Amino acid sequence: MEEELHELIRALEEMSERQSDYHAQALLFATSKLLQEQDKRIALMEGELDGTLWSPRNWGE
Amino acid sequence: MKTLVIISHPEIGDSSSQQFLLSAVPKDKDVTIHHLESVYPDGNIDTVKEQKLLKQHDRILFQFPFYWYSSPALLKQWQDDVLTEGFAYGPRGSMLAGKEFGLVLAIGVKNSEYQAGGRESFSISELTKPYQAMAVKTEMVYLKPLLIFQFAYMTHEQKMKLYIDYQQVLTREKDASLETREKWLLEQLEQLDGKAFQPNEETTLSNAMEQIKTNRTTIDELKMILEQIR
Numbered sequence: 001m002e003e004e005l006h007e008l009i010r011a012l013e014e015m016s017e018r019q020s021d022y023h024a025q026a027l028l029f030a031t032s033k034l035l036q037e038q039d040k041r042i043a044l045m046e047g048e049l050d051g052t053l054w055s056p057r058n059w060g061e
Numbered sequence: 062m063k064t065l066v067i068i069s070h071p072e073i074g075d076s077s078s079q080q081f082l083l084s085a086v087p088k089d090k091d092v093t094i095h096h097l098e099s100v101y102p103d104g105n106i107d108t109v110k111e112q113k114l115l116k117q118h119d120r121i122l123f124q125f126p127f128y129w130y131s132s133p134a135l136l137k138q139w140q141d142d143v144l145t146e147g148f149a150y151g152p153r154g155s156m157l158a159g160k161e162f163g164l165v166l167a168i169g170v171k172n173s174e175y176q177a178g179g180r181e182s183f184s185i186s187e188l189t190k191p192y193q194a195m196a197v198k199t200e201m202v203y204l205k206p207l208l209i210f211q212f213a214y215m216t217h218e219q220k221m222k223l224y225i226d227y228q229q230v231l232t233r234e235k236d237a238s239l240e241t242r243e244k245w246l247l248e249q250l251e252q253l254d255g256k257a258f259q260p261n262e263e264t265t266l267s268n269a270m271e272q273i274k275t276n277r278t279t280i281d282e283l284k285m286i287l288e289q290i291r
Contacts, residue, residue, distance in 0.1 A: 008272060011265045016221075021257060022084070026221040027249055031269050033222075034246055038276035041239060045283040052290055 009035055063091040064231050065118035066165070069125040069136035071098055078167045078212035082124070085224045092231050093118065097135045104135060111143040116156055121201070122230065123192065124165035130188045140195070149199045161235060162196045163204030164189060165227070172210045204235060239280075243273055 009032045016028035073079045125132045147154040174180040196203040207230045233245045
């Protein structure tokens, strides 16, 4: 995870903890989790892309 | 989309899980909460009124504590009285066809016991077959259930997740893809009261919203490239 995204997620978690309104607290927490899920999805797709480009199946082409 | 939540719980006021869920119901959305034991304390269900209520909604949810692998008695009676031939099924009864149907269950035993070899032996999917059959017979689309295991033992973070999951069951479109959840969350964040935040918090919030959108663009681009080279 890039440092910038890491910082943003931490800021969201801290912001969530500071909220007195439960709705805002839960929503901000969910936002930090969603950003992590997106980041993981991107990493998986990049991994797949990398794996496909380096597949021996494509070497003979 | 209009959602009808039919709750059956004989002592809803004393139930911490039910009170928690009630606190999560969005006030400004098209959500109708219908607690059967409050509406019909004497058990005499008004069939015509109930059928009218069903017709007015697109998503029907049954919410109850899982008693003896089923619902409290009043909800069963409600099914017997309201889902009649000619209304819910039969040659001239397809008033529920195309609507969505889902369960929200509060369960006292932990998840891992609901499987072969576990203390309860059967999975929740197996034990809720009568509700799935009801959806099939009435031509409703069966949604993935929201299963709440051992609410009393949940951590603060698990409860926050449940709060959001429940709101999504009430208001989000059926598709649970990452993209749909992003869209739902962005809509909710836009509606947050900005006045409650410090200036630096407002910046964090807008950065987070931007980041969600940027990530979506990246995911879509990667998807396109992968489709081309596969």
